[in-house]
Amino acid sequence: MKRKMAALLLSSILAASLLGGCGGTSSEPAADDQASVPSEEPVQAGKEEMPAETQEDGETTQATGEATQLTFWTYVEQHTEFMQDAVTVWNEKHPDEPIALSTETYPVDDMHSKLLITLQSGDGAPDIVDVNVARFSDFMQGDTEVFVPLNDIIEPEKESFLEPVLDIYKYNGNYYGIEYHVGAPIMFYNTEILDQAGVKAEDIVTWDDLHEAGKKVLEATGKPIITFEVNDSWSYYIMAGEKKGDYFDENGNCIINSKENAEVLEFMLSMIEDGTAVTTPGGGFHTEEYYGYMSQGGAASMLECLWYMGRFTDYMPELSGKIQVAAPPVWDENSVYPVFGGTGTSVTTQCEHPDLASRFLAEAKISVEGAEKIWNVLGFDPLRWDIWESDAMKAQNKYTDYFGSDIFDVVLGMKDQFHPSNITASPQFSLANSLVATDIMFRVLNEQSATPQEALDNAAAEIESAQ
């Protein structure tokens, strides 16, 4: 009998350990997975279970008293520093309701898939989360509200904000997210290379000017004037956006194969063909290959948004003092500058303290102090236009050290031509974006196996069949 009992006990332990090994606790999102993905910073799972006082690393802000635990997921390491700084400020101002924020950084795709799964399962989602603008509409479909409306904190301050960018996250009259930055498109010129060819960035007004300047640069230095991404879409999206081209119209109808979009691809192809442009080493602007290529003076310019400044300061320190920021070239006098933000921060409906989380978010990102820090800490162009001409925007920081003191004047010069993109108008945007990034750019610019119109028509047909 004793032996039987022992056998039963052993087999139940075996069963329990097997199932225990498979399951894990819901507050500890897939620890195995975290170990196997290249995360930007070590991720500490399940930290929220520990009392704040016992945590020693800098990621979790210490708070005395009964601090409310909140979790924040992001895919941009810089944002964690920004949020922790905001928590320190909050706790100083509100000693009666302190917050302890634990932050977790994941690679962009992993974070969004984890978010989807935790929202679907109804458990394990963070309180506050950064959502990429290109993925935002995915979460807004169907009849389940997954994010808390932020109208209470946004509407009182709406007048001071660049409204088109606020509206990117507006569905059925509710704001479900708040953006970090305008995302003004910016041209980064390497003045060292331009000087060798006797070209001045100020003289480049239109894309045709850039093409002509490119010929001079190529002749003098043998280097291309610009690089175009082949496995990312944003430089193309900006150039098409200048012509008011987009993937979807404001009602969500697919217009990816429009005449404007095809014309932009034709232009890019013409520059590739005569050598004034090349496709990016490593495929995109966010690869080690590209940072190395640009650091060594591979090309004379690149087109991205203002937030790319952080990539220069962090990954290409060699170019300090040699990069000039300028408004991108335009097509003609009717051109606009498309703005589409980049990352919205939302409070999930699984948050147990939605009111506190929303008010914290308001102080962190909506208040004047918060907006100033978005510029000074993150180097982003804040949505709050009422501080654009204040002294805070002229203060010295690592970006002014690198690019010179007049960075924000460039943005101010462009503001009347800002035009919002329809980036959250259709849940198919992530598919369209993926098709541009993995198919269209490569087939047209690199492989040259399809004409611009053919490639765009194929993409339109594919988007149609996916609906």
Next chain:
Amino acid sequence: MKKKRLITQKTAPYFFCAPFLISFFLFLLYPMINMVYTSFHKLEGISKYRYVGMANYERLMTDTHIKAAICNSLGFTVGIIVVNVTLALFLAVLLNQKLTPCRNAFRTAIYIPALTSIIVAGIFFRLFFGSNTDTPLNTLMRFFGAGPKEWLYDTALTGIVALVFTSTWRWLGTNILYFLSALQTIPPELYDAAYVDGASAWQRFWHVTLPGVKPILIFVVTILTYGGLRMFGESYVLWPGSKTPGDIGLTIVLYIYRTAFGQFDMGYASAMSVALFVFLMILNALYIKFFRIGKKEG
């Protein structure tokens, strides 16, 4: 009165199998059934599934990416089978020779890559195959007088070569280990007898070694086939962000992953998974028939 016993000779097997059965039903069978259900639906938002009938399967027929993904996966599978069988067998024979110096050191060295994580190794190989002129492979190409190449963004073939190379680096040691264990089961008398009969080295390999390792050979080919067709890790890390321009390096499982988690199109991803499952089951049946697995020899 005697209490009715819970564990009898009849019920005991169920208890012993319970841990496996419960985890199988919960973590394999249920998700599979759910996958078939999902394949007839389209996910809208977070939890709303709209019935779309056969639309996902119809889309499968016209999707050009899936054709590229199948070609890449098959190309990769054939590539790793050819390289891993020939190279592993050749090296195993070498390492099995008493005359080979430092045998144990080589055995250990060749096996070590199998212990690394594909994510870590993949990052190295991504830079190794990088498109800059000063990356290791392009430096090597220059040394041999050839021009630099954008290995990962050139053609589907160079993409497959990069994948096969990365995968072989990692798994060669394991396959050598399989073959070594098989080689050591061949009685040395057979070689002696063949030698006495005047067989050449090649004849000894062909008529003694090869039949001796046949069961392991079948095992290795089968494992490599399934490993190849469901490969994901290598292409996930070699092309950052699972973006595969021009479908270079796009494999079936990577495409399923990208559709499911990149575009949240769970219905279509499920339909692809069902199709892959059916295809693998057919292949399984063919293997069993062709290799006479489970049947007695003779």
